[in-house]
Structures are given as structure tokens and as C-alpha cells.
Amino acid sequence: MLLIGKVSKKFLLYILTIFSIVTILSLSSAPENFFNNNLINNSLYENILFFKSTLPIIIFITLILTTLKEFKNLLLTKNNFIFILFTFLILFQIIGTFSNSQNYIKNLYYLIPEINIMLISLFFVKIYNKKFLKFYFNSNLIIFFLIFLFFFIIYIQYYLLFDHNFYSVWGSIKNNEAVPRPTGMARLAIIFFAYFFCIYYLPKKKYLFFLIFFSYIIFAFQSRVVIISLLLITLIFILIREKYSIIKTLKYLILIFIIPFIISIAIDLSKKKILFNDIIASNKQYINFRFFNSEINSKNFSSNRMQDWQNILKKFDKKKVFGYGIHGDRILINQTASNGFVYSFVSGGYLAMITYCIICIYSIFLVNFALLKEKFNKYSWFASSMVIFFLIRSLVENSFTIISFDFIIFFLSIFYLEKIFFINRNLK
Numbered sequence: 167m168l169l170i171g172k173v174s175k176k177f178l179l180y181i182l183t184i185f186s187i188v189t190i191l192s193l194s195s196a197p198e199n200f201f202n203n204n205l206i207n208n209s210l211y212e213n214i215l216f217f218k219s220t221l222p223i224i225i226f227i228t229l230i231l232t233t234l235k236e237f238k239n240l241l242l243t244k245n246n247f248i249f250i251l252f253t254f255l256i257l258f259q260i261i262g263t264f265s266n267s268q269n270y271i272k273n274l275y276y277l278i279p280e281i282n283i284m285l286i287s288l289f290f291v292k293i294y295n296k297k298f299l300k301f302y303f304n305s306n307l308i309i310f311f312l313i314f315l316f317f318f319i320i321y322i323q324y325y326l327l328f329d330h331n332f333y334s335v336w337g338s339i340k341n342n343e344a345v346p347r348p349t350g351m352a353r354l355a356i357i358f359f360a361y362f363f364c365i366y367y368l369p370k371k372k373y374l375f376f377l378i379f380f381s382y383i384i385f386a387f388q389s390r391v392v393i394i395s396l397l398l399i400t401l402i403f404i405l406i407r408e409k410y411s412i413i414k415t416l417k418y419l420i421l422i423f424i425i426p427f428i429i430s431i432a433i434d435l436s437k438k439k440i441l442f443n444d445i446i447a448s449n450k451q452y453i454n455f456r457f458f459n460s461e462i463n464s465k466n467f468s469s470n471r472m473q474d475w476q477n478i479l480k481k482f483d484k485k486k487v488f489g490y491g492i493h494g495d496r497i498l499i500n501q502t503a504s505n506g507f508v509y510s511f512v513s514g515g516y517l518a519m520i521t522y523c524i525i526c527i528y529s530i531f532l533v534n535f536a537l538l539k540e541k542f543n544k545y546s547w548f549a550s551s552m553v554i555f556f557l558i559r560s561l562v563e564n565s566f567t568i569i570s571f572d573f574i575i576f577f578l579s580i581f582y583l584e585k586i587f588f589i590n591r592n593l594k
Contacts, residue, residue, distance in 0.1 A: 175293045182286050182293075183305050185225045189282045190309050190574060194344075195219040197275035219275075226278045229285040245588040246291075247528065248580045249284055255521045255567070256280060258514030263491030273492040279569045280577075287581045303545075306578075307361065310571070314354040317346055318383075329442045331434045333388040349563075352389035355380045356396060356555060357575065363403065363422075364548035374421065381426035386433075391562050395555045397423060402554070403547065406537055471504045471562060478503055478512055489515035495564075506560030506567040513567075522567065525580075526560075529553050532583040546586055549579035 199212075199219040208216065256277055263269045290302065320339065321332060328338045333348045346354070359380035362373050384392050400422060401415065408414040481498045482489075494513040495503035503509040510522035533553050536546040556576040559565045566576035 175298070178289070178293055179298045179301065182289055183302050185229070185282065186286050186302070186306055187309050188221050188225060189279045189286075190306065190313075190571075192218050192222045193279060193569060193571065195222065197272040200275070222278050222282060223275075225282050229282060229289075233285055233288070245584065246288070248525070248577070248584050249288065251521055251525050251528065252280070252284060252577060255510065255514060255518055255525070258488055258518035258521065259492050261491075262486070262488035262494060262514050262518075265488055266486070266491045266494070266497075268497050269491040269494065276492055276569050280573055283574050283577060287578065291585065306574075307357075310354065310357060314351070314358070317351060320345055321351065326437070326441065329438060331388070332386040348387040349389040349392070352384050352387040352392040353559070353571070355383040355387070356392050357552070359384065359396065360399065360548055360551040360555070363400070364551055365544045377422050378426050378429070381422050382429050382433075385427050385430035391559055392555075395558045398558070399551050399554055402537070403551070407542065474499055474501070474503065475505060475508050478508055482512060487515050487517075489513050489518065493568075502564050504563055506563070506565050509564040509567045526557060529557060529580055532580060532587055535587050536583050540586075543586075546583060549582045552576065552579040553583070 195215070195218050197219065199215040200223070260274065260277065263271065263273055290298070321335060324330075324335045324339050325332055328335055330338060332351075336342055336345065336348055339345050359377060362376045362380070381396065384396055400419065404415045404418050405411075408418075477499050478495060489512050490497045492513055495501070495509055498512060503512060507519065507522055511519040514521070533550045536543070536550045540546065552575050556566050556572050556579075559572065560567065563572075564570075566573040
């Protein structure tokens with residue numbers, strides 16, 4: 167390979183890792199910030215937003231130019247099915263954006279981080295090395311953890327100031343639109359729960375604290391989908407790992423599911439009594455966990471999502487073969503579709519919808535291979551846990567169908583499982 171032959175692989179590793187980290191940190195950028203380039207008169211914050219929006223474009227141009235030079239070695243690499251599938255998904259959204267007069271060309275900006283991550287992954291295949299992979303994996307995980315820690319500290323500050331639990335306190339946070347919602351915090355927490363669960367597993371008792379802690383965080387933020395995913399992933403992995411032993415499964419469920427739930431309720435009640443001197447018995451919202459709220463379960467468990475899906479399907483012009491383009495759901499109902507299947511349909515039309523279904527089926531196939539056909543491998547199991555989680559999450563959120571933490575983790579997980587599958591198959 168011409169480029170890698172001239173450039174040290176280790177140096178290229180560092181460059182690609184930096185590109186990946188910058189892309190992650192720039193996820194909340196908007197195209198409007200890119201055009202606000204009056205650097206002299208701008209405030210420091212405005213200049214930061216400008217550079218934050220500009221850097222992904224610079225990375226994009228660098229990767230595209232390099233990829234064009236290395237077309238044969240990169241894009242024509244065998245067994246890049248997940249790359250091809252997501253390329254088509256993005257392509258259909260681009261066509262939908264151009265063909266729809268109600269959409270804006272500037273929205274193409276939101277596809278740049280996705281393409282960056284995909285191309286970075288291709289380059290990593292060419293410099294594959296276990297040490298490189300571990301460095302890249304840990305570097306990105308540290309960035310995700312620092313992001314989580316930064317916002318978790320903000321949540322704690324307001325949690326101690328107001329008579330609310332973690333789920334309810336988001337509404338009291340100043341400028342809360344810049345802070346992840348409780349569901350977003352729970353999503354980050356399950357990443358680290360899965361990391362300690364799959365990388366170190368329970369027999370190493372010194373890591374049990376981290377498992378319980380992040381499980382507690384998930385319960386504290388009360389995301390129903392994340393809690394269901396936590397239970398499902400835990401059950402699947404323990405049953406497979408412990409050879410379907412019911413007794414051991416119950417023991418581990420108590421440790422990492424029941425105990426964190428009790429801790430979450432106990433901390434909320436204790437804070438309410440100690441800091442606000444409230445009578446616990448008169449405050450049922452602290453005792454009635456949101457997940458088991460009967461009113462939500464019977465009347466509005468989906469938080470109006472089903473109504474939104476029906477509205478999108480009713481308003482969708484069936485003649486629009488490629489849909490309404492990027493953020494097409496907001497054109498129809500002025501908010502997100504909250505479903506990966508529906509969003510793919512509305513943003514990229516019929517072909518994008520089919521591509522999304524193929525991605526899901528292909529992902530399940532790779533997870534089945536990693537969990538049932540191969541020996542226990544901490545990295546493949548972690549990747550599998552992320553795929554399971556984001557497939558579940560895509561039922562009630564746009565998830566990996568748009569640029570987000572979801573897409574980055576989901577794509578990298580599938581990309582890794584795919585390489586493992588074809589490498590092992592070729593060896594056999």
C-alpha cells in the first residue's frame with residue numbers, strides 16, 4: 167500500500183485515533199456554526215463552535231483525498247459488507263435531500279461525521295494490529311467516559327440542589343438543551359456496564375463495584391429501553407457463559423440487577439429525607455419507579471411514539487421514492503421519528519428502508535456467530551452487547567440511523583464482528 171508504505175503505521179494509528187476523537191467531540195456541531203466565521207469579532211465560545219464545526223470537514227477532505235489515491239486498496243477490500251450497506255443508506259438519504267425542495271442542502275453536513283468514522287475504520291483494517299486495536303479502542307472509550315463524567319457531574323450538582331431524582335432533574339438544569347437527557351446518560355452508562363461485564367466478567371470481584379455502579383446509574387436515570395436492554399443482555403450472556411445454569415443466573419441477576427435497583431431507590435429516599443427533610447411516605451414519586459408506573463404502562467408507554475409513526479406514514483408522499491432526505495421526519499411531524507425503520511424510510515425512501523432491514527438481519531447473524539459459534543472472546547462479546555443494545559434502542563429512537571454516539575459504537579462493533587467472522591472462516 168503506497169500511503170502506508172511511506173508513513174509509519176504507528177504514526178498513522180495516532181492520526182486516525184485523533185481524527186476519531188475529534189469526530190466524536192464534534193457530534194453536536196451544526197452547519198450554521200461553520201458559516202459564522204467572523205473570528206475577530208466573535209466571542210471565544212463562538213470561535214470554539216466554529217472550529218468544532220470546521221474540523222470534521224477538514225478531516226473529511228483529508229480522508230476522501232487519501233481514499234481516492236488508495237481506492238483499490240481501501241474501497242475494493244473484500245468482505246466490507248457493513249461498509250457497503252451503510253454507504254447505500256447514506257447515499258439514499260443524500261438523493262432524498264437533493265430531490266426534496268423542502269429540505270436544505272446544508273443538512274448534508276450531518277453525514278460528514280458518519281463518513282469519517284467509516285473511512286477511518288477502513289484505514290484501520292490496513293494497519294491491523296492487536297496492540298493498535300487495543301490502543302484505538304481504549305482511546306475512544308476514554309473519550310466517551312470523559313463525556314459521561316462531565317455531564318454526570320452537572321447532574322449531581324442539580325440533583326443535590328433540587329428535590330428531584332436523576333430522571334426528573336434534567337428539567338431544572340440551566341441550558342439543559344446542551345446536556346444529554348436522562349435517556350442519553352443511561353445509554354452512555356450501559357456502554358461502560360457492558361465493558362466491565364464483557365471485558366472482565368464477574369469472577370474478578372475487584373471489578374464488581376463498577377458493574378454495580380453503572381447498573382445503578384442506569385436505574386437512576388430510569389430509561390425503560392436501557393433497563394430492558396440491561397436485563398436482556400445480562401440474561402443472554404450469563405446463560406451462555408454459565409451453560410444455562412438457572413441458579414448462577416439468578417445469583418448474578420441479584421448482584422447486578424436487583425441490588426442496583428434497590429440502591430437507586432434508597433439513595434433517592436435518603437437524599438430526600440436528609441437534604442430536604444421531607445416525609446418519605448408522602449412522596450410516592452420516589453417510591454413508584456418510572457418503569458413500573460401504571461399510568462404510563464397502560465396509557466402511554468411509548469410516549470406518543472406510535473402516534474408519531476402513524477402520522478409519518480399518513481403524511482408520507484408514496485411517490486417520493488427516496489423519501490424526504492436527512493431529518494425528513496422533522497419535515498413531516500416537526501420532531502424525530504423515534505424509530506430506526508421509520509426514519510430510514512422517511513429520510514431515504516423504500517431502498518433505505520430495505521437497506522436498514524438488511525443491516526439489522528446481518529447484525530443479528532454476526533452476533534449469533536460471536537456468541538454461539540465461537541469461544542468466549544471479551545472484545546467480540548462487548549461488540550455483540552453493543553449491537554444488541556442499539557438494535558433494541560432503534561425500536562424507539564432513530565439511534566444508529568443518524569449521526570450520534572449510537573452510530574459510531576454500532577458501526578465499529580459490527581465492523582469488528584464482521585472482520586472476526588471472515589478471518590475465522592478463512593482460517594477454517
